[in-house]
Amino acid sequence: MASPSTSPTSSSRVAKSLALYERALALIPGGTQLISRRPGRFAYGVCPIYAESASGATIHDVDGNDWLDWVSAIGPAILGYACPAVDDAVREQIGRGAVFTVNHPAEVELAEELVAAIPCAEQVRYCKGGGEACAIAVRIARGVTGRDRVLVCGYHGWHDWYLAANLDDDTRLDSHLFSGIEPIGVPRALAGTTIPFPYGDLEALDTLLHRYPGEVAAIVMEPMRSDFPAPGYLEGVRERATRAGALLVFDEVSTGYRPALGGAQELLGVTPDLGIFAKSMSNGYAMGAVVGTRAAMESAGRMFISSTYWSDALGLIASLATLRELRRTDGVARLQATGRLMKARLNQAFAASGLPGACEGPDWHPGLRFHGLSAGQPRLVSTLFMQEMAAAGILTYPSFYMNCAHTPADVERTADSACAAFRKIRHGLEADCLESLLEVDLVEEPFRRLVQ
Numbered sequence: 001m002a003s004p005s006t007s008p009t010s011s012s013r014v015a016k017s018l019a020l021y022e023r024a025l026a027l028i029p030g031g032t033q034l035i036s037r038r039p040g041r042f043a044y045g046v047c048p049i050y051a052e053s054a055s056g057a058t059i060h061d062v063d064g065n066d067w068l069d070w071v072s073a074i075g076p077a078i079l080g081y082a083c084p085a086v087d088d089a090v091r092e093q094i095g096r097g098a099v100f101t102v103n104h105p106a107e108v109e110l111a112e113e114l115v116a117a118i119p120c121a122e123q124v125r126y127c128k129g130g131g132e133a134c135a136i137a138v139r140i141a142r143g144v145t146g147r148d149r150v151l152v153c154g155y156h157g158w159h160d161w162y163l164a165a166n167l168d169d170d171t172r173l174d175s176h177l178f179s180g181i182e183p184i185g186v187p188r189a190l191a192g193t194t195i196p197f198p199y200g201d202l203e204a205l206d207t208l209l210h211r212y213p214g215e216v217a218a219i220v221m222e223p224m225r226s227d228f229p230a231p232g233y234l235e236g237v238r239e240r241a242t243r244a245g246a247l248l249v250f251d252e253v254s255t256g257y258r259p260a261l262g263g264a265q266e267l268l269g270v271t272p273d274l275g276i277f278a279k280s281m282s283n284g285y286a287m288g289a290v291v292g293t294r295a296a297m298e299s300a301g302r303m304f305i306s307s308t309y310w311s312d313a314l315g316l317i318a319s320l321a322t323l324r325e326l327r328r329t330d331g332v333a334r335l336q337a338t339g340r341l342m343k344a345r346l347n348q349a350f351a352a353s354g355l356p357g358a359c360e361g362p363d364w365h366p367g368l369r370f371h372g373l374s375a376g377q378p379r380l381v382s383t384l385f386m387q388e389m390a391a392a393g394i395l396t397y398p399s400f401y402m403n404c405a406h407t408p409a410d411v412e413r414t415a416d417s418a419c420a421a422f423r424k425i426r427h428g429l430e431a432d433c434l435e436s437l438l439e440v441d442l443v444e445e446p447f448r449r450l451v452q
């Protein structure tokens, strides 16, 4: 299979993808199952919409193109696609069956491994994804405390409990990853039960805790995403949660094992009552877990939290194999080293191109910052960047989800292509002609309504 070689003006290299998507739009409301897989999130018309297979760091699309992929399946592919250590274990289990009338011993084995790896983990429950795990954690927190209100910071999935934050004012979640979420179909009776707070601002958290004394069941937050917390911030949240009698829940769906096998909580040294893991825990097989202290988790045994496929042996086996392979190959250190190289090479590319900007952020998830842009320009610049990278056969956002299959050669190729893209962006900015350089629609930006 060849890399895409036609110019970004041509849509023919992804013609099959585009035709399939046309059919999807007539059959699948919204077109895709995950908002982040909507083609408008990439450079529409030049990026693939459907993949037939993938291996390592490469996606093979339905048109026969290969793409160097820096999005890692939007997180799950931590070891790289089709990792033999995981897939062989899963294949072997397929031959023995996937779900049974009774349970599979891997449930216990994995629980022991998670308890050994994750600081807050003394007990474990499983499910099939991140949003589902968040819903379980909130149920547990409400059940343990007998309280209803939940304070949130970050993105926590699609369920009613979370989208309730936008019932009073549908801009409340705008700074928490997805903006423009209208809580259509969420019962109005849930208004006021979930209240967002801004990251990094202990005073704002204090204000909410004082406004609702004795009412907050949980503080649910992403411990970090694209930046590290200021010193003392998470410790301050921890202390306030304890004082308020609320459970502290770290949603580690996005961070996962990339900062450390024990998650961001291990790296940052702050231990929540509950931790939520999904995406990266099973290298692409459906899986989620809520882990936590015995005190927080134990009463879950008395709550009605139950589902048939949560016992699926394939997810359990994939999770065990993922954890063991990461440990065996020192995978976390390796992907972080690739991330450091990526930052260094992209910063050189910025310097060489003369475009003001930087590649920064955690080693496992570095991102580009374009400096000195005026209102309206960031979206043009991101789109042009993604368009130009696509022309070079590289599928990426302006940020990079590192995995163990990415190589220094992938970084070199990416840096060379990024340097050319940066030069083009610089020219577009200097000549005030960014728009005329675009061959594709603008990528969907955060402030756009998801449902139009």
Ligand SMILES: Cc1ncc(COP(=O)(O)O)c(C=O)c1O
Binding pocket: 129, 130, 131, 132, 134, 154, 155, 156, 157, 158, 222, 251, 252, 253, 254, 278, 279
């Ligand atoms: C921090 C966080 N929580 C929850 C979710 C939802 O996970 P899922 O899409 O598996 O339901 C995501 C997904 O991106 C996430 O990043």
